Amino acid sequence: MTFPLTVALLTYNRSHYLRESLSAILEQTYRDFELLVLDNGSSDDTPHVVLGFQDERIRYIRNAPGGSPGFNAISAQWIARGERLLITHDDDIMEPDMLERQMALIAARPELTAVWTNKSIIDENGTQVQPWFTPPGADRIFERGEFIARAAEESLWYPPSSLIFVPRLLASTASLRQSYLLGTPALRQRKTTKGSSDLIPPALMNLKGPVAFLNAPLLRYRQHATQETHHVHVARAALYSFQALQRLVRKTSFREEYEPVFAAQIARFEAQDLVIDIDQPAFDRPMLKRLAGLLGKGAAGIAANPRAGQPLLPLIVLLIQGGARGAEEACKVLDGIEAPNAQAPRSIRSLYRWAGLRRDGGNLFAGLAPQARVVILGSVLVSALLVNEARAAGATVVCCLDSNVTRQGRTWLGVPIVAPSWLASCDEPVDLIVLSSERDHEQELEELIRRHDATTPIASWKGLVEAAKPSAIPLHGESAE
Template sequence: MQIPLTVALLTYNRANYLEESLRAILNQTYRDFELLVLDNGSTDETPSIVLSVKDERLRYVRNPPGHTAVFNFLSAIRIARGQRILVTHDDDIMEPEMLQKQMALIEARPDITAVWTNASVIDGKGAVLQPSISPVGEDRIYEVGEYIVSTKEAILWHPPSSMIFSHRLLSERHIRNMYLGSPGVSTRRATDEGDQILPAQMNLSGAVAFLSEPLLRYRRHSAQETNNAHLARTALNLFRALLRIMRKAPDLQAYEAIFQNQIVRFQAQDIVMSAKSWSERTLLKQMELLLKKGILNSANNVQSLIYLLPLIVFSLQTNREGVARSILNEIRLCDVKERPWMLALYRWAKHRCAGGNIFSTLPKNSRVVVLGSVFIAALLLFEAREAGVQVVCCLDSNIQRQGQVWFGCPIVAHSWLTTCSDPVELIILSSERDSEVETIEMLRAYDAVTPIRSWKDFAMTAEEVI
């Protein structure tokens, strides 16, 4: 009799978390699965912890030292015996009914090729940082192609540790070549955006689903690879991969210009994140060329112009107004009004065209902090300085960004809020997310009193006073 599900637990030198993760899997209310523990040659107590478990569902595979997490993932894909697979990690914790609820949905809809869940966020000690990553609401089922199309506007981020998917739909040849390290086959793509691209790959063949209930405790700690990721390049690789997938579905090719301009947007973000000064001639030239490229992409789809809005604000800030104004006049309000972050950028650009500054209502020499150090944050830095507002620092959880000086502003960890000697008057959020409740809750763990406002609030209010 075939096994319905393989749960593959990837581990390496995290004995301090492993036991709790293992126990949560084995105590699931759904029990018809094999547990495949893949150890990348741990040198701590990992082997003894695994071998102490007496459960006939468990298989322990210890790979030789020196392999990557991608190799461990590919090993799981190749040796799993289940009809479907869930690849989880040694620092995350499943809620008791997670597998039961996912498999019940698959039983009701066998055409579902992937189902993942919402998650809460915990710290290294297990304390809750966010009750849910995505706002809790209705479950979602995306029929063939619908999830791929939805990514043109927003990625429904999912923790990889919660996704059950039909691994046999993946290209066996590509998996084998990556596994064996064939020349010309990159494994970087799997680490950069593999967690996000899998639902899109599955959606080519069948429906995919998202359960809104937080059924996984996703652990955030300093040793995670996500704290080392280059966010702009991850997003850039993601949308390039999504464009390749979309081109395999003829019915979706009307959206090509939108995906192309998403790529332009993240190319611009990549450039800005690496820049040091607004006056860099190379920066200004590169941004100008990207804006022109985006205009060409939009020749047959005017809606795709909305993804150029960050570049338009940048051009207006740096006195390259001619092209920016003409593009802004082509953008239709109906294309942005249902998307809060795009509408805010549109109004910000309109305000700049009228000679305004979204921070003009803040007292001069106000001391503020910006959360984030990506494209929107850079635009906020420029706007604040022009208005005479002092940006003390940018807060960023990415340890590769921390310690850098970016456009003259230091990038620091969130914990800086607990140690700063001179209080700040405002924390400004730079996120594009519609809901920032969870972000605010996370900041309140470090600072319980400083007012917090989104950049979107400033942009929307500024337009009203023109």
């Protein structure tokens, strides 16, 4: 027996979330699907929760303990009887009409190979933290190859728990059988590091045909301390994704325009991979030389596509901060970059302004009192720029806050990395907390901080750039005055 859709719910030792997630799936207004509950050997009362639902659409498969989440996902693809498949997770909650709206679009456009949706964000207790992940806007259909290309310049991260795709296009029957029976990673979307594969399934679907994004937040995506995203490598996950996407874009009609942009993204995250492990407070000459080499490699395609330099802007700011020859090379690259227009991401526009500000001798923290105590939320590349900038202005960087447990407990650039909860036990006052994220989710981050600190002023680095004295290089369409 086949179905139009299989919903596969992956679960492991989270029965306290599972019941609500299961209920939301079974109460969907679209009902023509089978529901696989794939239990990765839970030791809590997960079996009792699942078997408490009396619904003939449920198939409960309990794997042996010790299996990986990847094997659970492979199991879903091998066992599913649906023409299309959605692999979701036990901590996320579907809105009642999510499947109906996705399947209606598929019925209207049967050539679609994948459809996913926007999401809202909830905390561990189910309280909404953010009403949407992608800013409100129109639904989008990406024609063949277009999603792959646009991923070079847009933040197209999607919630895996809402992706409906055609499983037979993702892996051959033979490779699936090998993966399922032997537990080997034979799927074409080779997963090279934790967290790196979220973009790859829709990209592979986009090689075969158009894919679609519904902008309505139809999934409640839960953020909590045990989530895998708090354990991923903060550089290599993105680096491996961009390397894979660069290989894929070569198979599309967008190769000539976008391969240089992917090359720049790869150079940027190779630089981030170097920067995140520096213990000492300052960048030494050998490190600055290596970073300048990566800038040169990433900038090689700017002549073919002037936008290709935009992903390199954090590296340009860093090298200008470092001074000497690296700063000269960075300024030359900056001169060749196409100025971002008003439609460019806010982070790109802000980095472009920041580079101009630093080139002209300005500083984001020029208005701070001497020896002001600054805390930075984040510990990746933009955070390094903020550490350098604050120190150059005479401020003291007390620590960096990071929810990623793989970063906590380290000393980075001479600064301790601690959990956000450190704010609640801090003995000495802090003058300013600076948000370093490139994503536009300041409200969510401020709420995270306010759980532990109700009074310290908070500023986004993008806001600091926008408030600084304008540089001599305007954005596209602006006057230099």
